[in-house]
Amino acid sequence: MTAQDKLDHRLDRTIVINAPREAVFRYFTDSSHWSKWWGAGSTIDSHPGGKIYIKYPEGTEVAGEVLEVKPPDKIVFTYGYMKGNPIPAGGSRVTIQLAADRGATRLTLTHELADAAIRDQHVQGWRYQLSLFSNVVADEVNAGAAGAIDAWFDSWAEPDAATREKTLAGIAAPELSFHDRYSNISGLAELFPHIAAAQHFMPGMRMKRSGDVRHCQGTVLADFSLAGPDGVERGSGTNVFVFGPGGRIETATGFLNPPKPK
Numbered sequence: 001m002t003a004q005d006k007l008d009h010r011l012d013r014t015i016v017i018n019a020p021r022e023a024v025f026r027y028f029t030d031s032s033h034w035s036k037w038w039g040a041g042s043t044i045d046s047h048p049g050g051k052i053y054i055k056y057p058e059g060t061e062v063a064g065e066v067l068e069v070k071p072p073d074k075i076v077f078t079y080g081y082m083k084g085n086p087i088p089a090g091g092s093r094v095t096i097q098l099a100a101d102r103g104a105t106r107l108t109l110t111h112e113l114a115d116a117a118i119r120d121q122h123v124q125g126w127r128y129q130l131s132l133f134s135n136v137v138a139d140e141v142n143a144g145a146a147g148a149i150d151a152w153f154d155s156w157a158e159p160d161a162a163t164r165e166k167t168l169a170g171i172a173a174p175e176l177s178f179h180d181r182y183s184n185i186s187g188l189a190e191l192f193p194h195i196a197a198a199q200h201f202m203p204g205m206r207m208k209r210s211g212d213v214r215h216c217q218g219t220v221l222a223d224f225s226l227a228g229p230d231g232v233e234r235g236s237g238t239n240v241f242v243f244g245p246g247g248r249i250e251t252a253t254g255f256l257n258p259p260k261p262k
Contacts, residue, residue, distance in 0.1 A: 007112035180254030204229025
């Protein structure tokens with residue numbers, strides 16, 4: 001891109017990623033993270049004048065140059081296709097800005113191009129790529145989700161109150177909300193005695209995760225089985241967990257399956 005190039009057409013897109021800014025910005029400064037977003041073999045040399053290279057999974061190649069880096073707020077780079085069509089290498093400019101948003105990150109992307117029709121062709125592409133990016137970041141931030149959920153289920157059967165409360169405080173936000181057919185709980189301070197009451201009225205009952213968790217951008221589905229003190233299954237269901245930007249559970253909602261016909 002030269003000083004004579006006129007980039008009079010732009011597209012803008014803003015999304016919120018459920019992760020801290022520092023975790024998001026790592027993907028613009030490290031090739032191993034950059035390639036998790038764009039595809040294997042993609043690289044970035046994150047300093048003014050450094051090169052970017054993107055290799056999409058289907059083989060399309062993009063080249064550009066970093067123009068500005070301001071961690072953890074902003075990165076600007078040129079963008080174009082190595083085969084020159086529809087944008088020559090370096091023939092457009094991408095600006096990504098990050099802002100803190102209640103612990104999460106508000107990402108604003110601006111892509112400046114020389115042609116309105118080419119701009120319009122990239123609207124859905126960026127909608128898709130930023131959705132992928134949000135998932136990649138969320139997968140990293142919530143890599144320990146399965147362990148946290150196992151600890152959640154175990155805590156409901158933990159007999160020692162101090163141990164139970166320490167475990168839950170480590171995996172859940174203080175303002176956690178929990179709902180099921182028998183619970184409408186706000187905050188860990190209310191959850192602690194609620195679990196104690198559940199143990200009193202349903203002694204020996206234990207929940208255990210069944211199968212792998214399913215995760216999408218901070219929302220996690222976990223199937224579970226419910227067994228009595230004799231080890232016989234008494235029921236099953238699914239919990240929906242929402243993890244916050246710091247990787248701790250902020251909401252949990254439980255659904256019991258209908259009883260199996262006898």
